[in-house]
Amino acid sequence: MANELRIRVNDRQHTVSAAPDTPLLYVLTNELTLRGPRFGCGLAQCGSCSVLIDGEERRSCVTPVSAVEGRQVTTLEGLPDWYAEQHKLARSPALHPIQQALLDEQALQCGYCANGMIIKAAELLAQNAAPTDAEIRTAMNGHLCRCGTYPRIIAAIKRAARAIQGTGA
Amino acid sequence: MSASPLAALGRRAFLKSGGALVVGFGLGARPDLAAAQNRARGAAAGPPDPKQIDTWLAIHADNTATLYIGFVELGQGTTTALPQIAAEELDLSLEQIRTVQTDTNVTPNQGGTYSSASIARGGPQVRTAAAEARQALLKLASERLGVPAAELHVASGIVTVAGTRRSVTYGELIGDQLFEIPFTGNAPVKAPADYRIVGVPAPRKDLPAKVSGSFTYVQHQRLPGMLHGRVVRPRGQRAYGVGAKVQNVDETSIRDIAGVRVLRKGDFLGVVAPNEWDAVRAAAQLNVVWDETPSLPAFDALYAHMRSAATQDTIVLDNGAAVDAFGKAAHQTTFATHCPYQAHATFAPNCALADVKPGSALVMCSSQDIYGTRRVLAPLLGLAESDIRVQFCDGSGTYGHSCYDDVAQAAALLSQLAGAPVRVQLMRWDEHGWDPYGPAHVGEVRAAADAAGKIVAYEYHGWHHHWSLIETSQQLALGSAPDEWNNLVSQQVSPANCGAMYAIENKRLVDHRLTTANYLRGGWLRSPLDLSMSFTSEQAIDDLAFRLDMDPYEFRQRNIADERWLGVLDAAARAAGWTPRPGRTARGEGNVVRGRGIGLGTHLSSWGGAVADVEVNRATGRVAVKHLYGAMDAGLVVNPGIVEAQITGQLVQTASRMLLEEVTFNERGVTSLDWASYPVMRFTDCPEVTPIVVQRLTERHFGAGEEVMAAAAAAIANAFFDATGVRMREFPFTPRRVLAALA
Numbered sequence: 086m087a088n089e090l091r092i093r094v095n096d097r098q099h100t101v102s103a104a105p106d107t108p109l110l111y112v113l114t115n116e117l118t119l120r121g122p123r124f125g126c127g128l129a130q131c132g133s134c135s136v137l138i139d140g141e142e143r144r145s146c147v148t149p150v151s152a153v154e155g156r157q158v159t160t161l162e163g164l165p166d167w168y169a170e171q172h173k174l175a176r177s178p179a180l181h182p183i184q185q186a187l188l189d190e191q192a193l194q195c196g197y198c199a200n201g202m203i204i205k206a207a208e209l210l211a212q213n214a215a216p217t218d219a220e221i222r223t224a225m226n227g228h229l230c231r232c233g234t235y236p237r238i239i240a241a242i243k244r245a246a247r248a249i250q251g252t253g254a
Numbered sequence: 255m256s257a258s259p260l261a262a263l264g265r266r267a268f269l270k271s272g273g274a275l276v277v278g279f280g281l282g283a284r285p286d287l288a289a290a291q292n293r294a295r296g297a298a299a300g301p302p303d304p305k306q307i308d309t310w311l312a313i314h315a316d317n318t319a320t321l322y323i324g325f326v327e328l329g330q331g332t333t334t335a336l337p338q339i340a341a342e343e344l345d346l347s348l349e350q351i352r353t354v355q356t357d358t359n360v361t362p363n364q365g366g367t368y369s370s371a372s373i374a375r376g377g378p379q380v381r382t383a384a385a386e387a388r389q390a391l392l393k394l395a396s397e398r399l400g401v402p403a404a405e406l407h408v409a410s411g412i413v414t415v416a417g418t419r420r421s422v423t424y425g426e427l428i429g430d431q432l433f434e435i436p437f438t439g440n441a442p443v444k445a446p447a448d449y450r451i452v453g454v455p456a457p458r459k460d461l462p463a464k465v466s467g468s469f470t471y472v473q474h475q476r477l478p479g480m481l482h483g484r485v486v487r488p489r490g491q492r493a494y495g496v497g498a499k500v501q502n503v504d505e506t507s508i509r510d511i512a513g514v515r516v517l518r519k520g521d522f523l524g525v526v527a528p529n530e531w532d533a534v535r536a537a538a539q540l541n542v543v544w545d546e547t548p549s550l551p552a553f554d555a556l557y558a559h560m561r562s563a564a565t566q567d568t569i570v571l572d573n574g575a576a577v578d579a580f581g582k583a584a585h586q587t588t589f590a591t592h593c594p595y596q597a598h599a600t601f602a603p604n605c606a607l608a609d610v611k612p613g614s615a616l617v618m619c620s621s622q623d624i625y626g627t628r629r630v631l632a633p634l635l636g637l638a639e640s641d642i643r644v645q646f647c648d649g650s651g652t653y654g655h656s657c658y659d660d661v662a663q664a665a666a667l668l669s670q671l672a673g674a675p676v677r678v679q680l681m682r683w684d685e686h687g688w689d690p691y692g693p694a695h696v697g698e699v700r701a702a703a704d705a706a707g708k709i710v711a712y713e714y715h716g717w718h719h720h721w722s723l724i725e726t727s728q729q730l731a732l733g734s735a736p737d738e739w740n741n742l743v744s745q746q747v748s749p750a751n752c753g754a755m756y757a758i759e760n761k762r763l764v765d766h767r768l769t770t771a772n773y774l775r776g777g778w779l780r781s782p783l784d785l786s787m788s789f790t791s792e793q794a795i796d797d798l799a800f801r802l803d804m805d806p807y808e809f810r811q812r813n814i815a816d817e818r819w820l821g822v823l824d825a826a827a828r829a830a831g832w833t834p835r836p837g838r839t840a841r842g843e844g845n846v847v848r849g850r851g852i853g854l855g856t857h858l859s860s861w862g863g864a865v866a867d868v869e870v871n872r873a874t875g876r877v878a879v880k881h882l883y884g885a886m887d888a889g890l891v892v893n894p895g896i897v898e899a900q901i902t903g904q905l906v907q908t909a910s911r912m913l914l915e916e917v918t919f920n921e922r923g924v925t926s927l928d929w930a931s932y933p934v935m936r937f938t939d940c941p942e943v944t945p946i947v948v949q950r951l952t953e954r955h956f957g958a959g960e961e962v963m964a965a966a967a968a969a970i971a972n973a974f975f976d977a978t979g980v981r982m983r984e985f986p987f988t989p990r991r992v993l994a995a996l997a
Contacts, residue, residue: 107531115530120474121467125602126682127534130929133602161467184465191457191895194903195329196464197471197602197650222937229929231601232329232651233906235940237899 092153094119095163105151110134112150113160121161121200132201132228136160137167142208161200164207171211172249183207186245187238194232201228206242215246299640301363301625307390307433309362310383311340315429317411318350323380324364325372326356326622327460329651330959331896332372334459336380338892342451343384343444344391345408346424352459356646358628366623368654368778369744369858370957373892377955386441387433394427446890446951453951455895460648472620472647473605473679480607480675481526483668484537485727486516490687490924492549494722495736495771497521497729499545507541516540517671522731524668526676537681548921550773557592560696560717560773565766571749574760579711583702587797592984593695593786594916595774597932602650603685604657608665609675610635615642619662620649627662634728635666653907654692655721655777657685663727683927688726690777691917693718693770697790701753703798709753709813711760714791716747718783719768722775736771743858744782751784751964752791755854755861757815774917774924780904781857784964785911788855792968793981796851805834806972807852818887822863822965823854825885825946830865838976845873848880849977855964861887861948862962864905866969867941870977872996875989877974879909879941884966887948888958894947897958901945904959908966910935913987 087102092109094117101116108127113119113136122145125133129144136145137159159167164184169177180188183206193199202225209216209224216224221242230238295312302309302322312320321340327333337351344351354360364376388408395413396403399420407414414421446453463469488498500521508514514527514536525540527533551559580586606619615635621627624644632639644662652658661680669676696717703709723737739745747765748754770776799809807827814820832852842848848869856862867881882905891897914933918926926932967985975981980995 104531111531111534114474118476119467120470123471123473123602124679126928128682128928128930130682131601180466187465188457188461191461191899193329193458193461193464194899195601195648195651196461196469199464200467203465222940225937229601229934229936231599231653231907231934233903233910233935233940234899235906235935235937236902236943239937 090150090154092150092158093156094158095160096166101150103150105149107150108146109136109148109150109153109158110145113145119160119162123197123200125197132205133198135201135204137204137208140208140211142205161203164203168207181207182245182248183210183242186241186248189244190237190241192234192237192241194234198228198230202230202238206245209242210246210249214250216242296357296359298359299643300358300360302360304362305437307383307387307435307437310380310437311387311433312430313387313391313424313428315425317423317425318352319344319346321351321353321380322361323353323376324356324362325367325376326646327648328367328622330372330900331458331893332367334456335373335892335896336376337459338451338456339377339380340384342449343381344388344411346411348451348456350411356624358624358642358644363625366626368622370860370959370961373955374859374957377892381443382439382441383437385443386435386437386439389441390433390435391424391427395422398422398427449951452892453890453894453949456893458896470647471602472607472618472649473602475607475618475647476677477607477609477675480677481528481672482530482533483524483526483665483676483678484533484681485664485678485684486523486525486537486540486542487684487688488544488923489683489927490919491726491775492923493772494775496549497726500542501545502543504541508536508539511536511539515672517668519667519671519731520733522667522727524664524678526668526672534681546922550919550921550923552921553919556694557696560694560768563768563772565717565768568746568765568767570747570763570765572762576711576713576760576762579760580700580702583710584705585798585801586700586702587794587801588698588700589790589794589797589981590983591697591786591790593697593789594985595691595694596779596911596915597686597689597691597917597926598653598656598779599689599932599934600650600652600656600685603680603682604649604661605677605679606658606662606665607675607677608662608669610666610669613637613641615666616645617642617662617666618645618647619665620652620658621646621662622652622655622658627659630659630725630728631663631666634663634731635670653780654782655690657689660688660725660727663725667727667731686927686932687924688775690722690775692779692782693776694773695783695786697786699790699794701794701798703802707802707804707809707812709756709758709795709798712753712758713762714747714752714787715764715766716783716787717766717768719770719773719776720745721777722770726775738770744778748783748787750858751787751855755816755819756795756813774919780907781960781963784855784857785908785967788853788964788968789971789985792853792855793971793975796972796975797981800837803836805836807832808834810852810854818861819854821948822861822885822887823852825948826863826865826883827852829885829944829946830883832865838979842869842977846871847977849973849975851969851972851974851976853965853968853972855968856961857957857964859956860889860958860961862965864962864965864969866966866973868970868973868977870974870992872978875992875996877913877987877992878939879913879970881942881944882909882966882969883944883946884962885946885948886958886962887950888961889950889953889956891947891949891958892955894949897947898945900958901947901962902943904963905943905945905966906935906940908963909941909970912967912970912985913939916986
């Protein structure tokens with residue numbers, strides 16, 4: 086049965102009505118009408134639905150909504166604010182540096198994987214300011230792209246790392 | 255809104271020309287109708303008349319333009335490259351042009367977005383329409399400014415009298431009114447030497463929204479009052495001929511999920527619910543007994559089954575006297591291969607929304623061909639085509655005919671049965687399990703060369719079935735017989751690919767067509783059959799070079815007469831720093847050996863050349879593609895940046911298909927149902943890639959969405975031989991298969 090649940094998404098508190106076992110993904114897409122996290126497999130195999138939960142990349146398609154009560158959920162939409170808070174910037178940038186780098190590299194084709202790629206790369210860059218090629222490949226390995234954009238995504242992550250270091254942020 | 259300004263001109267032209275032509279005349283005489291027509295764009299069923307300029311273009315009062323194109327964005331850049339062509343001819347900046355989503359009430363029918371046709375076929379249409387619109391706009395400007403058109407100069411849609419500051423904008427001339435002129439195709443187009451926008455990389459127009467997260471995919475679309483639907487099917491399709499038969503449905507099995515309805519038409523079964531998670535759970539939990547009678551060959555018996563089944567044989571090509579020529583040749587090779595079913599495996603399972611009412615239907619889906627989707631929906635819903643509106647909404651990349659028509663039909667059927675709008679999201683196992691796969695292929699090739707290294711005879715035989723014409727939803731709902739697509743060149747042994755790059759006097763190609771009903775559903779998968787055919791054919795060519803103790807690159811050069819094929823071969827070899835080497839030059843120590851291979855191939859047009867570097871672990875059977883160099887000549891390339899991205903994607907996808915991808919099944923059905931059971935290329939295994947665009951500014955456009963894959967498949971296979979001295983006769987190159995080949 087549906088319960089009233091309070092969840093915190095992108096720094097805002099929301100009260101949603103959902104069965105506690107409902108995967109977070111369906112609440113984010115249907116109740117909060119967010120377009121970042123999206124359905125890809127429902128099996129935690131592809132990474133389309135990734136969000137940050139307390140700063141760690143998690144698959145919202147297999148995370149029960151009840152499990153995120155009292156925790157911070159950040160989606161693609163909230164990533165620039167998350168980045169600004171993390172780096173103590175006075176103002177949020179329009180895009181997280183990895184988003185800008187994906188544009189600069191013209192990395193995407195259909196773009197459906199972009200949500201998971203951006204979320205995972207943001208997590209990586211928060212933990213490792215200058216990842217090597219091998220570290221990038223290992224960190225990103227749980228995220229699939231069917232269009233074959235991996236080489237450009239790797240280039241974009243390196244570009245974003247340089248940009249973050251360059252700003253001293 | 256007022257009458258078309260061109261209509262007045264048209265009337266004069268009409269009189270001057272003695273009454274010929276000028277379709278706009280009639281409409282222009284009725285300003286009310288002209289204005290209403292422009293407002294009502296989309297109110298009536300299409301396709302709009304392709305012989306009218308208004309069908310293709312609108313100029314707005316703010317001096318921007320809308321280009322109406324019938325091709326869809328699949329991540330391949332169509333909605334950037336076609337506007338580049340229009341901007342070039344209209345002398346607008348690219349930023350001033352937008353496109354709308356394809357819609358059977360709005361956009362012209364240019365045919366489906368397949369066979370890499372958007373630029374090859376759509377480019378010339380857009381170019382000539384834009385040139386004709388520009389010509390009309392200059393005519394108006396000439397009237398307005400009182401100088402001959404020859405004295406006018408246009409930049410960014412601002413028409414200026416040469417040598418003066420007197421100007422008028424396109425928007426001021428015709429803003430938001432109809433042109434009302436026929437599209438004759440006769441307006442002169444720019445010379446390639448004058449191009450400023452075509453031939454130059456420009457960033458994709460759709461990417462900013464895709465990185466910010468504001469982009470709307472079909473999966474995000476919602477209709478007021480809609481229900482969430484899921485199809486209920488066995489996990490994994492059976493033989494195309496038998497579909498899925500419901501023996502019993504136990505609705506009590508989901509009575510704990512409130513608000514769910516089970517809907518059924520024939521063997522088509524689905525659930526709908528106001529809450530999406532309820533629909534997901536109900537579809538999984540509903541207890542259905544399906545007929546599980548075996549209907550497929552055993553997995554390991556597939557190729558023997560294909561080779562012994564009755565076939566319909568066609569001699570595709572028979573030049574010279576191939577059969578006789580073999581007897582006289584100094585060197586000869588024969589080579590037989592087994593090539594698997596492969597899945598589109600769209601990254602997002604297909605999704606569609608439908609609102610079917612008595613007498614009308616709206617369907618939103620990710621179809622490559624919205625008019626084709628509308629055509630097959632009509633009999634299924636018992637509606638006329640003109641009662642149905644199909645709108646394209648971007649999905650994930652489809653790489654051919656995935657389940658987009660199937661899900662559109664499923665949504666429409668469930669909406670009709672429910673009496674409410676319904677959104678159907680296929681689950682991962684639905685998409686993987688009920689895909690119209692790229693058909694399996696058995697190839698047999700024989701090739702011969704004389705002592706001097708000239709290929710003198712070539713014969714190719716291919717066994718495969720065609721593509722399934724009936725979508726799963728229709729087959730289940732109506733019990734439709736398993737009909738097939740006929741007479742499409744991409745379903746056959748390809749004269750464009752099999753040995754086509756070499757000047758061979760005696761050549762014979764024979765197609766052996768199987769009946770799809772005994773096998774899995776088939777459909778066009780990016781570069782249909784080409785990876786299989788080049789895997790077979792180009793290994794035989796390589797083997798001839800080996801037998802002649804010749805460098806495989808030089809051997810190919812010697813046998814090519816066509817400069818376009820030579821161009822891509824040389825470009826790939828040059829980029830890779832090819833070092834001539836007779837015979838085989840495996841490098842490496844211990845169990846890990848490295849090799850390099852070269853290959854050529856295409857789909858129907860364009861020219862592809864590739865070099866591959868691979869590493870093979872002889873102990874584990876693991877193959878890694880380390881680097882792929884891919885060169886493509888697609889004639890005049892509108893946006894080289896986009897084509898480089900396309901080549902990159904094609905190289906990575908080819909590595910995935912050659913090393914990892916195969917649909918698995920047993921006699922009861924398909925068993926590769928997700929990313930664990932149908933693995934694809936990931937970050938850690940992804941090769942380095944070097945994409946090379948061979949630009950031909952003065953040549954016509956050819957496709958660029960799939961034409962280097964066949965070459966890359968061949969290069970990988972030839973590199974494996976170079977590393978190991980063993981030829982692979984089956985792909986994908988899984989450790990089990992590689993160890994068996996090396997044993």
